[in-house]
Amino acid sequence: xxxxxxxxxxxxxxxxxxxxxxxxxxxxxxxxxxxxSYTVKTRQNELKLIEIWxxxxxxxxxxxxxxxxxxxxxxxxxVENMIKTFEIAPLSLSSDGxxxxxxxxxxxxxxxxxxxxxxRIDHPSxxxxxxxxxxxxxxxSSSNASTSVIFRSPFEDSKSDLASWREITFTIAIDxxxxxxxxxxxxxxxxxxxxxxxxxxxxxxxxxxxxYDKARVIEENKNYTGFYxxxxxxxxxxxxxxxxxxxxxxxxxxxxxxxxxxxxxHRFCTLVxxxxxxIIPPPEFKxxxxxxxxxxxxxxxxxxxxxxxxxxxLQSDAILGATSDYGKNNVQL
Numbered sequence: 001x002x003x004x005x006x007x008x009x010x011x012x013x014x015x016x017x018x019x020x021x022x023x024x025x026x027x028x029x030x031x032x033x034x035x036x037s038y039t040v041k042t043r044q045n046e047l048k049l050i051e052i053w054x055x056x057x058x059x060x061x062x063x064x065x066x067x068x069x070x071x072x073x074x075x076x077x078x079v080e081n082m083i084k085t086f087e088i089a090p091l092s093l094s095s096d097g098x099x100x101x102x103x104x105x106x107x108x109x110x111x112x113x114x115x116x117x118x119x120r121i122d123h124p125s126x127x128x129x130x131x132x133x134x135x136x137x138x139x140x141s142s143s144n145a146s147t148s149v150i151f152r153s154p155f156e157d158s159k160s161d162l163a164s165w166r167e168i169t170f171t172i173a174i175d176x177x178x179x180x181x182x183x184x185x186x187x188x189x190x191x192x193x194x195x196x197x198x199x200x201x202x203x204x205x206x207x208x209x210x211x212y213d214k215a216r217v218i219e220e221n222k223n224y225t226g227f228y229x230x231x232x233x234x235x236x237x238x239x240x241x242x243x244x245x246x247x248x249x250x251x252x253x254x255x256x257x258x259x260x261x262x263x264x265x266h267r268f269c270t271l272v273x274x275x276x277x278x279i280i281p282p283p284e285f286k287x288x289x290x291x292x293x294x295x296x297x298x299x300x301x302x303x304x305x306x307x308x309x310x311x312x313x314l315q316s317d318a319i320l321g322a323t324s325d326y327g328k329n330n331v332q333l
Contacts, residue, residue, distance in 0.1 A: 001055045005034045008053060008062075012038070028054040028061055029088040039069070048072045050079070056088055061119070075153060078124060081108065082151070085122040089115065117147040128152045163262035163269075168192045170227070172239040173209075175253040175277075185209050188241050190227045202227055206241070251312070253277045283312035 012019065019036035026035040033054035040047045046069045053062040063086065065079045107113055111122040114129060123129070130150040170190040191203045204227065206219035227238055239256075243249060257274035290305045308318055 001032075001034075004053065004055055004060050008034075008051065009036075026052055028052060028063070028083070028086055029056070031056055031088075052083060059118075061086075061088060081111075082121055082123055085111075085113075085120070087120040089118055089120050114149065114151075117149060119149075121149075121151075123151045124153070126154055128154070163264045165263040167261045169259045169261075170237050170239075171257050171259070172241070173255050173257075174241060176249045186241060187215075188239050190224065190237070201225060251280070253279055279312055283310050285310045 009019070019038040026033040031054045033052050035050065035052040037048070037050045040049065047066050048069050049067075050065040051062065053060060055061070063083060065075075067075050107122055110125055112125045114121050114123060117131070128151070130152065132148040132150070134146045134148065169192070171187055173185055173187045175185040187205075187207045187209060189203075189205045189207065191205065201223045202225070204219070204221040204224035205217055208216045208218050210216075243252075255275055255277045257272060260271040262269050262271075286309045288307050288309075290307070294302050294304055296302060306320070
């Protein structure tokens with residue numbers, strides 16, 4: 001037990017964590033157990049955890065409860081009751097993998113018993129149960145096999161079509177094409193305040209993006225209300241950008257896209273709807289043939305050189321096709 005406790009404390013996710021160790025006060029299935037509690041901070045969330053473990057007959061039994069700090073107190077009483085019902089079941093397995101005999105403990109209302117993998121524990125009936133069987137030995141020896149059982153509370157948004165968090169951005173990206181340009185472009189972004197703190201306002205940002213994809217905010221308005229026309233006959237998003245600040249380029253490219261960021265069942269998702277790049281002003285193309293016209297008789301072959309010229313630096317493909325005007329015996333390319 002002491003060796004396993006030392007190993008547990010050495011494997012904490014952050015060496016700077018100072019867990020509270022509750023010595024000689026905890027039990028699992030009537031056996032003395034060690035219990036710690038600590039907090040872990042990530043970039044976006046703060047988690048609070050409890051770990052309690054014991055050893056019996058050469059096996060370790062470990063329970064971990066983790067929750068967002070904001071919901072920790074809500075779930076703690078439920079988890080404490082689950083821990084109290086935990087039992088090590090020294091029973092033989094039946095053919096279907098369950099235990100042939102279950103304990104006579106009374107199951108609380110709204111709870112069901114999990115009796116597998118050498119343990120029994122009661123959990124809320126609406127919680128999802130996941131099993132993971134891991135073998136830590138290459139020779140498949142069952143002595144080193146471990147089983148993880150996850151009891152997961154229902155997600156708040158699992159029964160709703162709405163996401164638990166959402167943010168939507170409308171963006172126009174402008175690529176300036178001039179002799180002064182070194183790969184810099186500009187983005188005008190309208191961002192909706194995330195779901196849950198909606199105030200009716202949008203944020204407008206103008207960002208300068210370097211050739212190395214580094215962004216710099218050069219304008220920001222956090223209470224922007226004029227980015228779209230509310231009239232039913234013209235529901236358009238209105239973008240504007242002052243090209244005079246960039247030496248009034250004669251040519252540039254623009255692309256429009258919408259990004260919908262949302263969280264559903266604790267998964268961060270992104271949906272993107274985008275146009276193709278628009279070239280402003282639109283490019284012009286000229287097609288010439290040499291010779292300009294050809295007369296072919298039955299069985300004859302002649303070569304015609306076609307040249308396509310454009311005023312924009314574009315990666316393009318040209319498709320050549322022929323149509324026949326049977327009434328006039330002409331072929332048009």
